[in-house]
Amino acid sequence: MKKRLLITYLIDLLKLGAGDRLVKAPTIYISHIFGLSQQSTSRVLTELSDLGYIHKEIRDGTVWVILTDRAMEELEMFFKYIDGARKYPGEFIFEGEIVKGLGEGAYYMSKPGYKRQFYRTLGYEPYPGTLNVKLSEPLMITQNKVLRKMKGIYIKGFRDESRTFGSVQVYPAIIMEKLEGAVLYARRTIYGPDIIELISEYYIKGELGLKDGDIIRFKVKLSENY
Amino acid sequence: MKKRLLITYLIDLLKLGAGDRLVKAPTIYISHIFGLSQQSTSRVLTELSDLGYIHKEIRDGTVWVILTDRAMEELEMFFKYIDGARKYPGEFIFEGEIVKGLGEGAYYMSKPGYKRQFYRTLGYEPYPGTLNVKLSEPLMITQNKVLRKMKGIYIKGFRDESRTFGSVQVYPAIIMEKLEGAVLYARRTIYGPDIIELISEYYIKGELGLKDGDIIRFKVKLSENY
DNA sequence: ATTACTAAAAAACGAGTAA
DNA sequence: TTTACTCGTTTTTTAGTAA
Structure with a gap:
């Protein structure tokens, strides 16, 4: 999946508070944020995990996630880029x-x-x-x-x-x-x-x-x- | 194309200065920013234009683009979302x-x-x-x-x-x-x-x-x- | 030089469903 | 309830190329 798209999903997870702690992220409701089906959401989370952007674990059958340092770095770079585009187009x-x-x-x-x-x-x-x-x-x-x-x-x-x-x-x-x-x-x-x-x-x-x-x-x- | 992806392309165009004036945007070099081929870049610009996010015209055979108000509104919403995710995760x-x-x-x-x-x-x-x-x-x-x-x-x-x-x-x-x-x-x-x-x-x-x-x-x- | 069409390949998607 | 696999369908992509 394209990196720029992955990053938008990381932003959604950041908004849920996954930047500094494990947050509950059942695929069925994360799918509403991502704008995807439950199945695709599951696939995206698995891919994010495989790429080292999130740590993902299952507790009592539901997914919990936390962003990794790697994801935070990637996000910081993206935010810097956006800030530049807004302030100095x-x-x-x-x-x-x-x-x-x-x-x-x-x-x-x-x-x-x-x-x-x-x-x-x-x-x-x-x-x-x-x-x-x-x-x-x-x-x-x-x-x-x-x-x-x-x-x-x-x-x-x-x-x-x-x-x-x-x-x-x-x-x-x-x-x-x-x-x-x-x-x-x-x-x-x-x-x-x-x-x-x-x-x-x-x-x-x-x-x-x-x-x-x-x-x-x-x-x-x-x-x-x- | 997914809206969240379209928006990332709009950000790239904003960075080029297309927020308030027509900027030259030959598909061959925009493709380096988008991370796509020349052909896909052409298709993306056409789609952005069809959806009313950019005004696109060809001068001397090369594309020039400017973001529409609609695109700027969409970007503002996205920026607001990001600001919230960063400040209040x-x-x-x-x-x-x-x-x-x-x-x-x-x-x-x-x-x-x-x-x-x-x-x-x-x-x-x-x-x-x-x-x-x-x-x-x-x-x-x-x-x-x-x-x-x-x-x-x-x-x-x-x-x-x-x-x-x-x-x-x-x-x-x-x-x-x-x-x-x-x-x-x-x-x-x-x-x-x-x-x-x-x-x-x-x-x-x-x-x-x-x-x-x-x-x-x-x-x-x-x-x-x- | 460009842009952008066609066609074929690759990737992403979600319904159905097992566990 | 969950997650996530399979698989058929849809979407996206790019190489080749015409204009």
Whole structure:
């Protein structure tokens, strides 16, 4: 069964008070909450138990359940997601750890072919270098994959004497609620979906007093154009 | 498709910012958020549109969506439910309008066969009369159906000279955060699931300064025994 | 590039029912 | 009373593909 559906059932059980104690949960009346038949309800509870989301036992022939820590973690993540959707609709908020890049960002950012286009679309020439952020939460990684697919501001690739440079996309971002910058996605990249790259007019770490290993937060607000 | 599942998709769209403006939502990348294939995503968006939850249009070959008022109402209800589950797990909070009953409550409540048992289980003899509350929100009505099924404190039926009196169940409740009382469910009742009956040691309306037509709130905390 | 139809496979569902 | 199995039916899903 799909996880997002399982979670809605966990919410129902949480509401019954199963978050911190065993509660009586006869399938025949839980079925009214779940909106399923008694049989399907039994099946769902068994599946939740098999997946380690609930502890289920039968006393005097009726089911009692309590949510596991695993379920509570899953619920917390879901609630966090919902809170974000309610409070900051249209915003992608990221949090991750600053990691050392390979230094190749500086090389690319200094190419006039990119610099001109950045100036035209973002209003400034970026500092020659990118800041790499390592995402660890699964939610962040999904968000990164999705944002990448959305095709923000398109920066065309070009070729100089020696080689070709691929196209990139950028999304204006606010870093640590202070500094303007942008998320940068290179068409061809060596990084996986757990790394996200930032650029700005200024040297980000210096400007914000941060160093490698520090936690950094930033948000991308989706514009009307993408 | 099940409503609870539809709502999770609406939350995803809300997060994208579709709550107040048309947002670009190409099925191929929305599919990453939904956790479905491109084809299923297309089908889900079509269904959401058919059900009146989103307005969907195609510009230059890609889908743009905006949530309808109907969807926002549905989401608000869901959020309210979740907030309740998080803040008051194990509690059933009711809100409804005080309505005039048929006066038959007073007759039943004055029967010694019931009075003795109420005293033993609730610790007091109830005021001879019941307060009828009319529930209008669908969530409240569902909650009422569920609570009724849960079998709280069991009060046995009995017979006197003339007739038999059916069994009832009660759940201790706190009325308007002040007055102790109980929800009463008669085994045989003439009321539908949109009416819920309250009893208390005192005359509830008098004690709380309420009259017919006023809004009343109360909560039932599920005990460890049911 | 998209969207979304068709068709076949997979998953979920509930009635009947045993324990 | 319960729970939960079997099994036939319905619903949901995705690959392939046309537009």
